[in-house]
Amino acid sequence: MRVCVIGTGYVGLVTGVCLAHVGHDVVCIDVNEEKVKLMQSGQSPIFEPGLSDLMKSSMATGHLQFSTNLQAGVEHGEILFIAVGTPALPTGESDTRYVEAVAKGIGSHLNGGYKVIVNKSTVPIGSGDWVRMIVMDGVTERQAVPVPAGGVPETTHPEVIADFDVVSNPEFLREGSAVYDTFNPDRIVLGSNSPRAIAMMKELYTPIVERRFAEDTTAGAVPVVVTDLSSAEMVKYASNAFLATKISFINEVANICDRxxxxxxxxxxxxxxxxxxxxxxxxxxxxxxxxxxxxxxxxxxxxxxxxxxxxxxxxxxxxxxxxxxxxxxxxxxxxxxxxxxxxxxxxxxxxxxxxxxxxxxxxxxxxxxxxxxxxxxxxxxxxxxxxxxxxxxxxxxxxxxxxxxxxxxxxxxxxxxxxxxxxxxxxxxxxxxxxxxxxxxxxxxxxxxxxxxxxxxxxxxx
Ligand SMILES: NC(=O)c1ccc[n+]([C@@H]2O[C@H](COP(=O)([O-])OP(=O)(O)OC[C@H]3O[C@@H](n4cnc5c(N)ncnc54)[C@H](O)[C@@H]3O)[C@@H](O)[C@H]2O)c1
Missing domain, CATH: 3.40.50.720 (NAD(P)-binding Rossmann-like Domain)
Incomplete structure (x- = not known):
């Protein structure tokens, strides 16, 4: 399938490289020109065991490309992953401005043809509908731009241009074993109300679900949990909150042990x-x-x-x-x-x-x-x-x-x-x-x- 991954950090780059390795055609987009140049030369900007080798081999087969050109990425992908950072603001809430920029950018480049827009970034609960709204803002803002003299007007109705669904697909990889985790996940969570989008996501992940690239290829299929958008977003937060609480629990016990x-x-x-x-x-x-x-x-x-x-x-x-x-x-x-x-x-x-x-x-x-x-x-x-x-x-x-x-x-x-x-x-x-x-x-x-x-x-x- 044709995939575009926007944001090539720990999550985006690993996702793009692994999806290319299983046979999809992947274009990875980032705004950081230096980073993109480095990746185009076959070097990984991050240290993650096994990543560099997979990156080089996927580039050699022509399944993996890097670019700063969002329009080209949006045109290429049937599935568009948003994988930009969502750091914490001083108030504790998530800073979603990078997701917003990408969603608007996608909207401004949609041009007909069904797309699945996937939130892989960890985003606040309720962001799925918000992303849809921002993408639509991007579509309407572009339509508001006057056509230059002699240019061809884009007369298509926004609803036709903007034929897309949003899916929440939270990421659970651990840095340090991100490639391993991508090929050997405990589960894949897909949140959407659109059966069409879910079907495409299932097709995308089939090689991983069937464990064709797993350490143990004979293990049973990877469970795929299909939920509504908000529940998928909550699964991510609840998983990390549980793990963090478990560590704090044993630290509390340790402090009592000390005494x-x-x-x-x-x-x-x-x-x-x-x-x-x-x-x-x-x-x-x-x-x-x-x-x-x-x-x-x-x-x-x-x-x-x-x-x-x-x-x-x-x-x-x-x-x-x-x-x-x-x-x-x-x-x-x-x-x-x-x-x-x-x-x-x-x-x-x-x-x-x-x-x-x-x-x-x-x-x-x-x-x-x-x-x-x-x-x-x-x-x-x-x-x-x-x-x-x-x-x-x-x-x-x-x-x-x-x-x-x-x-x-x-x-x-x-x-x-x-x-x-x-x-x-x-x-x-x-x-x-x-x-x-x-x-x-x-x-x-x-x-x-x-x-x-x-x-x-x-x-x-x-
Ligand atoms: N790092 C992890 O272990 C991990 C695990 C699970 C989920 N997540 C979530 O995944 C998301 C990404 O995390 P990360 O650690 O990969 O982030 P990161 O900061 O390593 O990478 C983000 C990338 O997005 C790029 N970017 C920013 N704005 C852009 C734009 N408008 N267009 C294109 N690219 C843009 C940046 O240049 C950067 O390369 C976050 O929401 C995070 O919470 C991270």
Whole structure:
């Protein structure tokens, strides 16, 4: 099928590349010219395991193209994905101005021929109808533009030009395993009142539903959940709010463990084996961050507020998460007493491993707070240390390798659980430090091994 993906960030680019890989003809559009040039040269602007290779092979087969030309993209696609960012405003609500710009742009380029407009961006509940309205605004605004002298007037009625349906198709991929998640989804959610649009979306996803590109091609078909527009939008928010709350729950338990002398990693194992609870998202630590959980939880709280409902549980999940950042700092103060004049080394900067995404990363808050308390901050991150991202950071010296990070540090804090951090020579690193102290913000390292390496080790809730 002919597909246009508008917005080539973590979601749009992965979606475009994977749909091209399964055989669709995909044009990816972005307003960022530099990014588009990079992608046209076969390079991915983001780090995501497996993405670059798939991108190159799909470009070679002619199934994948990149452009800044929205009109060409709209003309090309039978299915038009909106995959631009919806960051949080200071009030907590979603900033939908990029979605609005795209919807209007699509409207201004519609020219007859049925289209399915798909909201893949995470948008506030009720946005499906709003997108339809904005697309129609784009159609009518274009019609209002006078035809230049000698030009051919576009006389088609707006209803004929604007033959489209809107579908909400929330995205559940995890950064760091986005390609894997796209080919191995737990479910596909399609929200629309149009049977025609749903049928086209099902056809689009058939290779994925039938697991032709999955790790286990013999597993049963991927469940497709068809809902109305608002319910699909709510599925996305409710999923992220649930996962964030689950993490805040185990962090709350960890803080109680700390006080009563229990080990939260053992507790999590004990409760996680209960099939009603499950093991995932029960790792206590420095708290959740990233580009989705914080903004999606606050957007849901804000929506509830708009409708006169106070989302108390979600507000508590946010409070616990904010307090969790503080706990790492308190642990440092407990062992180092005064932080002024001390040097703290951070292992990891990205909000989670296997990504280069720094949005709402816990490391940023830690850096800010340590700076405020007069500490010098150094950091090493397998991706950030080797990329241009390091130059955008303030208040932290980004080292090029982990062993140098340890030089003259008074303590290390493990912030991101990169697999590489399990393999470091901690005994040698400890010798380069003023005092070999490790605050393990992810309960990721082997406590006994760290003690054997000469470290004073503190985890979260253990
Ligand atoms: N990142 C994730 O893990 C994830 C997971 C699920 C859902 N989501 C949701 O998906 C959406 C996209 O997230 P992301 O992380 O991919 O965003 P992103 O910020 O990484 O990428 C957005 C892209 O859209 C482009 N863009 C902005 N305005 C444009 C316009 N008018 N026309 C064309 N391109 C435009 C930007 O240049 C950028 O490349 C968000 O709503 C997000 O909440 C993200």
């Amino acid at each position: 009563v002398g229990a080990d939260v990693t053992q507790v999590a194992q004990g409760i996680g084996l209960d099939s009603r609870i499950g093991k995932k998202f029960l790792q206590a630590g420095i708290g959740w961050g990233g580009s989705c959980f914080p903004k999606d939880v606050s957007a849901l709280i804000h929506t509830a507020d708009d409708y006169g409902y106070e989302a108390q549980l979600l507000k508590a999940a946010v409070d616990v998460n904010n307090r969790q950042r503080q706990i790492t700092l308190e642990k440092l103060q407990q062992v180092l007493k005064i932080l002024k004049g001390k040097t703290v080394g951070l292992l990891g900067l990205t909000f989670k491993p296997d990504t280069d995404d720094m949005r709402d990363a816990p490391s940023l808050i830690l850096i800010e707070q340590l700076n405020r308390l007069g500490a010098k901050v150094k950091a090493y991150d397998p991706i950030v240390s080797q990329s241009g991202l390091r130059h955008g950071l303030t208040g932290v010296i980004v080292e090029s390798d982990a062993s140098h990070l340890a030089d003259s540090c008074d303590a290390l804090v493990l912030v991101t659980d990169w697999q590489q951090f399990k393999e470091l020579d901690y005994a040698a690193m400890g010798q380069r430090m003023n005092s070999p102290i490790m605050i393990d913000g992810r309960n990721f390292l082997d406590r006994e091994a760290m003690v054997r390496a000469g470290f004073q080790y503190m985890g979260i809730g253990r």
